[in-house]
Amino acid sequence: MRAQDLPGIRHLPLFRDMRQAHFEALMQGCYAQNFPAGLELVRQGDPADFLHIVVEGLVELYADWGGRECTMGILRPVGTFILAACIRDAPYLMSARTLERSRIILVPASDLRATFRQDPEFAVSVINDLAGNFRTMVRHAKTLKLRNSRERIAAWLLQQAEVAGASSYQLPIEKRFLASYLGMTPENLSRALKSLEADGLRVEGARVTITDRAKVEALAQPDLLIDGPDPEAEGGAAALPGPSPE
Amino acid sequence: MRAQDLPGIRHLPLFRDMRQAHFEALMQGCYAQNFPAGLELVRQGDPADFLHIVVEGLVELYADWGGRECTMGILRPVGTFILAACIRDAPYLMSARTLERSRIILVPASDLRATFRQDPEFAVSVINDLAGNFRTMVRHAKTLKLRNSRERIAAWLLQQAEVAGASSYQLPIEKRFLASYLGMTPENLSRALKSLEADGLRVEGARVTITDRAKVEALAQPDLLIDGPDPEAEGGAAALPGPSPE
DNA sequence: CGAACCCTTGACAGAAATCAACTAAGGTGG
DNA sequence: CCACCTTAGTTGATTTCTGTCAAGGGTTCG
Numbered sequence: 278m279r280a281q282d283l284p285g286i287r288h289l290p291l292f293r294d295m296r297q298a299h300f301e302a303l304m305q306g307c308y309a310q311n312f313p314a315g316l317e318l319v320r321q322g323d324p325a326d327f328l329h330i331v332v333e334g335l336v337e338l339y340a341d342w343g344g345r346e347c348t349m350g351i352l353r354p355v356g357t358f359i360l361a362a363c364i365r366d367a368p369y370l371m372s373a374r375t376l377e378r379s380r381i382i383l384v385p386a387s388d389l390r391a392t393f394r395q396d397p398e399f400a401v402s403v404i405n406d407l408a409g410n411f412r413t414m415v416r417h418a419k420t421l422k423l424r425n426s427r428e429r430i431a432a433w434l435l436q437q438a439e440v441a442g443a444s445s446y447q448l449p450i451e452k453r454f455l456a457s458y459l460g461m462t463p464e465n466l467s468r469a470l471k472s473l474e475a476d477g478l479r480v481e482g483a484r485v486t487i488t489d490r491a492k493v494e495a496l497a498q499p500d501l502l503i504d505g506p507d508p509e510a511e512g513g514a515a516a517l518p519g520p521s522p523e
Numbered sequence: 524m525r526a527q528d529l530p531g532i533r534h535l536p537l538f539r540d541m542r543q544a545h546f547e548a549l550m551q552g553c554y555a556q557n558f559p560a561g562l563e564l565v566r567q568g569d570p571a572d573f574l575h576i577v578v579e580g581l582v583e584l585y586a587d588w589g590g591r592e593c594t595m596g597i598l599r600p601v602g603t604f605i606l607a608a609c610i611r612d613a614p615y616l617m618s619a620r621t622l623e624r625s626r627i628i629l630v631p632a633s634d635l636r637a638t639f640r641q642d643p644e645f646a647v648s649v650i651n652d653l654a655g656n657f658r659t660m661v662r663h664a665k666t667l668k669l670r671n672s673r674e675r676i677a678a679w680l681l682q683q684a685e686v687a688g689a690s691s692y693q694l695p696i697e698k699r700f701l702a703s704y705l706g707m708t709p710e711n712l713s714r715a716l717k718s719l720e721a722d723g724l725r726v727e728g729a730r731v732t733i734t735d736r737a738k739v740e741a742l743a744q745p746d747l748l749i750d751g752p753d754p755e756a757e758g759g760a761a762a763l764p765g766p767s768p769e
Numbered sequence: 770c771g772a773a774c775c776c777t778t779g780a781c782a783g784a785a786a787t788c789a790a791c792t793a794a795g796g797t798g799g
Numbered sequence: 800c801c802a803c804c805t806t807a808g809t810t811g812a813t814t815t816c817t818g819t820c821a822a823g824g825g826t827t828c829g
Contacts (some may be wrong), residue, residue: 286615289761293807299765308707317828320750321748321788322747326698339750340661340665340668340669340748341669342665342670342676342694342744342746342748343669343670344742345669346669347665347668349661349664349665352582355643357680360654361653361654361657361658362654364650364651364654365651365654365655365658368747368748370658370665370748371661371663392644393650393802394643394647397640397643397646399640400639400643400646400650401640401646403650404610404639404646404649404650404653405610405611407607407650407653407654407657408606408607408608408611408653409607409611410657411580411607411653411656411657412607412608412611412616414657414660414661414664415586415595415616415617416616416661417664418660418663418664418667419586419588419595419616419707421664421667421778422586422593422670422706423586423587423589423592423593424588424589425816426817428589445672450674450775451775451776452775453775453776456753456758460667460668461817462817462819463775463776463777463816464776464777464778464817464818464819465818467776467777468778468817469779480810482776489789498588498589500588501568501614502567502568502586502588502614503588503672507550512753529806562821570826671784671785672784674787697807697808697814698807698808699807699808706788707785707786707787707807708785709807709808710785710786710787710809711784711785712788713808713809713810714785714810717809717810728808751783
């Protein structure tokens with residue numbers, strides 16, 4: 278555990294309000310590890326022994342069933358994941374793997390459970406975090422059930438433009454992960470992106486440009502109750518809530 | 524507020540561990556109301572002023588966007604809903620309506636937030652409840668993204684057979700709600716149900732019969748990490764966790 | 770330089786939504 | 800008690816959407 282990892286963690290909504298003594302005790306029991314890209318950190322079905330914190334790198338949350346696989350979320354530093362499983366002392370519902378070389382802090386789940394029983398402020402933070410995670414997942418289910426694939430793509434690209442603060446930006450993740458996250462195949466995404474040129478969206482390689490915002494919005498109908506944001510909802514399964522690089 | 528409503532509420536995982544004085548104070552501030560069938564209790568986007576408890580009847584959680592609508596969950600007594608929005612003091616992400624004449628208890632969200640700050644046991648219960656809700660929604664997203672419609676139907680009908688404890692049972696909800704919950708149209712469900720006769724499932728009206736469990740399981744591939752159960756996960760958006768009639 | 774790998778494109782098959790019509794069941798009011 | 804109305808469910812025809820299979824281009828990395 279490096280000292281320079283601590284400030285970023287301490288500033289997370291989950292940890293920022295707890296008592297310093299408790300924070301230090303919690304961090305004392307942590308393990309820190311650097312992982313290469315492509316490594317499986319967590320396997321769905323495993324007992325949830327550790328809360329994970331990404332302090333460097335990029336992590337994918339995914340699920341599989343019957344040989345199929347899908348991306349459930351992607352996390353950038355600094356973010357936590359699989360809090361809910363740790364708290365319930367239940368098996369992980371999602372797997373996690375590094376997409377880049379990553380540095381991960383592992384917080385023993387038992388320490389976590391002991392701490393929020395002692396520290397009311399921390400309990401409140403956990404409550405807020407879980408509520409945010411739940412709402413993020415409700416939003417995800419809503420977009421899957423209420424929008425078709427072109428609408429989902431348009432809404433997601435529009436939201437990323439907000440995050441980037443510009444009408445032209447680089448895709449922060451590979452297209453295949455985006456496709457999987459949005460519930461479609463890469464081929465389907467590829468075709469849909471081309472067709473979206475008629476709706477005010479141009480995508481060339483990883484560069485996205487909103488050429489006609491009114492048209493895009495007419496298609497995507499961005500909605501606060503689907504496209505967020507729930508601030509502080511970064512744990513669990515959010516897809517790139519943080520600012521995306523250029 | 525009737526006295527006979529209290530025991531059922533007190534036995535909910537959310538309320539069973541809190542201090543009696545706090546429980547009584549919380550219930551003191553509640554409103555109880557009987558609603559006819561088909562009434563909208565909560566509109567998505569509204570500020571979350573009340574935690575809702577169904578003590579009698581049947582309530583649908585649903586979402587809409589761009590003129591489309593989908594069922595997100597169905598609740599039977601005794602169950603709570605929209606806890607997460609109350610805690611975050613954020614707009615509801617889902618609407619709720621009565622499907623039958625129902626009796627609902629309304630708990631002011633501000634009282635709720637004040638209480639879990641004072642009562643550590645209650646805070647732990649809230650944490651567990653939210654974690655369960657989150658996991659329920661992850662499962663829902665997983666089934667939507669990883670299974671096709673026939674597989675989703677088979678898995679759901681199989682799960683209901685477990686709940687009913689019999690290989691033949693009555694559907695606890697109308698088919699159109701089931702269709703919407705599973706992310707398809709009623710027509711599609713109707714056709715799929717007929718085709719499932721070849722996979723060991725017979726459905727006649729509301730009566731479901733598993734005629735060949737091995738075949739059904741071969742299709743549905745029931746999975747603990749999708750089809751539950753997370754016990755105590757009854758709030759939020761579970762679809763019929765409770766025992767179904769007949 | 771070669772080997773992966775991501776992305777794209779095309780052709781096709783399969784799944785699902787839509788539109789329309791019809792049946793059956795339940796409830797209402799005469 | 801029955802005619803009527805409403806609504807859920809079903810069925811069929813059709814279109815649209817989406818996944819699958821196959822192949823090729825481009826890039827990155829060893």
